[in-house]
Amino acid sequence: MAFKVTVDLDLCQGYANCLIEAPALFDIDDDTNKAIILGGDEHDEALRNQADASVRGCPARAIVVEDL
Amino acid sequence: MDRIVVVGGSLAGVNAAEALREHGFNGELTLVSAEESLPYDRPPLSKQMLLEDMAPEKLLLKPTDWYEQNGVTVALANPARRLDSATQRVVLADDSELEYDGLVLATGSSVRELSVAHGDPRLHVLHSMEDAVRLRAEFAPGKHLVLVGGGFIGLEVAAAARAQGLDVTVIARGPAPLSRVFVGDVGQWYQGLHERNGVDVRCGSALEAIEWGVDGAVVTLKNGNVIKADIVVAGVGSTPAVEWLANSGIELSNGVACTPDLKTSLPNVVAAGDIVNWRNPIFGEQMRVEHWTNAVDQGRHAASTLLGNRDPFASVPYFWTDQFDTKMRFVGRTTGADQTNIETMTDDKLVATFGRDGVLIGAVCIGSPRQLAKYKVAIQNRTPWDEAVEASLTAAR
Numbered sequence: 001m002a003f004k005v006t007v008d009l010d011l012c013q014g015y016a017n018c019l020i021e022a023p024a025l026f027d028i029d030d031d032t033n034k035a036i037i038l039g040g041d042e043h044d045e046a047l048r049n050q051a052d053a054s055v056r057g058c059p060a061r062a063i064v065v066e067d068l
Numbered sequence: 069m070d071r072i073v074v075v076g077g078s079l080a081g082v083n084a085a086e087a088l089r090e091h092g093f094n095g096e097l098t099l100v101s102a103e104e105s106l107p108y109d110r111p112p113l114s115k116q117m118l119l120e121d122m123a124p125e126k127l128l129l130k131p132t133d134w135y136e137q138n139g140v141t142v143a144l145a146n147p148a149r150r151l152d153s154a155t156q157r158v159v160l161a162d163d164s165e166l167e168y169d170g171l172v173l174a175t176g177s178s179v180r181e182l183s184v185a186h187g188d189p190r191l192h193v194l195h196s197m198e199d200a201v202r203l204r205a206e207f208a209p210g211k212h213l214v215l216v217g218g219g220f221i222g223l224e225v226a227a228a229a230r231a232q233g234l235d236v237t238v239i240a241r242g243p244a245p246l247s248r249v250f251v252g253d254v255g256q257w258y259q260g261l262h263e264r265n266g267v268d269v270r271c272g273s274a275l276e277a278i279e280w281g282v283d284g285a286v287v288t289l290k291n292g293n294v295i296k297a298d299i300v301v302a303g304v305g306s307t308p309a310v311e312w313l314a315n316s317g318i319e320l321s322n323g324v325a326c327t328p329d330l331k332t333s334l335p336n337v338v339a340a341g342d343i344v345n346w347r348n349p350i351f352g353e354q355m356r357v358e359h360w361t362n363a364v365d366q367g368r369h370a371a372s373t374l375l376g377n378r379d380p381f382a383s384v385p386y387f388w389t390d391q392f393d394t395k396m397r398f399v400g401r402t403t404g405a406d407q408t409n410i411e412t413m414t415d416d417k418l419v420a421t422f423g424r425d426g427v428l429i430g431a432v433c434i435g436s437p438r439q440l441a442k443y444k445v446a447i448q449n450r451t452p453w454d455e456a457v458e459a460s461l462t463a464a465r
């Protein structure tokens with residue numbers, strides 16, 4: 001199964017925990033200080049653990065992982 | 069295991085409860101909390117809660133129906149008073165008793181008292197939701213707020229108050245703010261940030277007395293300076309909330325003494341979050357970490373230890389702070405650092421690394437989030453100091 005990651009940019013505070021937990025999925029925009037999702041709308045199951053860790057690790061509870 | 073009790077209804081406790089269910093524990097699960105509110109998040113108390121009108125419900129860690137859905141019984145406003153390890157029972161303030169065959173201790177931190185205030189209720193502190201609501205209600209442009217203590221929470225309060233148009237004075241005992249964590253440049257950088265934003269920062273100042281009158285307080289420093297204040301806030305650190313464990317026979321030492329896998333000295337009792345003092349294998353160092361991410365990760369780790377996992381809790385601590393328009397993110401340690409390298413320092417950026425015994429142990433990044441992720445990996449891999457400095461020079465070229 002593949003999954004999709006979204007970040008609620010209104011909630012995102014740019015803490016970068018996501019970048020630490022899941023470097024393959026996130027980057028931070030230097031200008032806006034908000035998270036950017038890497039690699040498009042569909043992610044492979046191999047990244048699932050990283051994705052779940054980023055959800056738990058986001059202090060702003062801004063990240064959502066959905067099954068596709 | 070049939071009955072697990074989690075004492076402390078906050079970040080570490082909730083994450084422990086959640087992980088217990090995820091790992092398939094389906095027995096009775098009780099979360100004991102001293103507070104009236106369901107578990108909530110603390111970092112926004114000194115940030116968003118003071119800067120904007122944020123409804124306290126927005127701080128809840130889990131929606132109100134999560135507890136029932138996950139079979140977690142919550143005892144609110146009913147602190148644990150005593151632990152009887154011989155009969156495996158926790159005694160609560162209302163004298164009820166909870167039997168356990170697995171126990172997670174997650175009672176976190178208590179605010180350190182400011183001795184010269186003699187417990188006066190007009191002195192503000194900031195640890196709970198109620199504290200934040202009470203403090204915010206006193207904010208009004210033009211009022212003078214005096215902040216005692218130059219730590220992270222104190223500086224965040226100072227920045228939030230200044231942003232609302234209050235006059236703010238910070239009284240720090242050390243040579244610069246944050247001197248408990250950082251020696252030298254980082255504290256000075258923060259002092260500069262606050263001064264540029266109009267905060268009066270007085271370092272090397274010890275407090276002599278606080279006297280309250282009809283129209284506010286008079287704060288006297290040891291050097292004779294007298295400061296009039298409308299609001300006085302103390303942010304002088306916290307201590308592990310372990311008094312209730314005093315006669316339990318558990319080993320206490322700067323918090324609850326734990327093995328590397330977060331077991332305590334008592335059978336079937338683990339601990340997580342701000343109260344834990346354990347040996348972190350990455351640094352080969354005994355430590356207690358009062359950071360958000362640590363409470364999440366230790367809560368989850370302690371849960372799996374209780375269910376039989378034996379892995380040590382190895383982690384690179386991570387911390388952030390928001391002040392004015394800057395975001396600092398910090399990974400690793402500074403304790404015992406014998407080397408510092410300032411990679412970048414301008415008014416809006418600062419990247420500095422710390423080394424100990426020839427190994428990279430910490431990095432602070434203001435701006436520059438990518439550097440942070442890179443340094444976290446480098447610290448985890450125990451990168452030699454010279455190599456880390458060399459790599460940063462090459463990257464800069």
Ligand SMILES: Cc1cc2nc3c(=O)[nH]c(=O)nc-3n(C[C@H](O)[C@H](O)[C@H](O)COP(=O)(O)OP(=O)(O)OC[C@H]3O[C@@H](n4cnc5c(N)ncnc54)[C@H](O)[C@@H]3O)c2cc1C
Pocket residue numbers: 075076077078079080081100101102103110111112113114146147148149174175176177178194195196221309312340341342343357358359360361363386387388389390
């Ligand atoms: C204002 C503020 C701002 C912060 N900002 C940041 C930040 O920006 N970044 C960051 O990384 N960290 C920050 N932190 C630190 C972070 O919030 C803590 O590390 C985290 O809350 C620790 O979680 P914990 O569950 O271990 O303990 P705590 O959150 O301290 O919770 C312990 C709980 O146990 C309860 N309790 C105590 N004694 C008993 C008893 N006998 N019986 C039952 N319950 C009991 C307490 O009432 C409390 O609810 C901040 C903390 C504060 C207070």
Ligand code: SF4
Pocket residue numbers: 007011012013014015016017018019028034035057058059060061062063
């Ligand atoms: S961890 Fe959350 S708040 Fe932080 S940058 Fe990522 S999405 Fe934003």
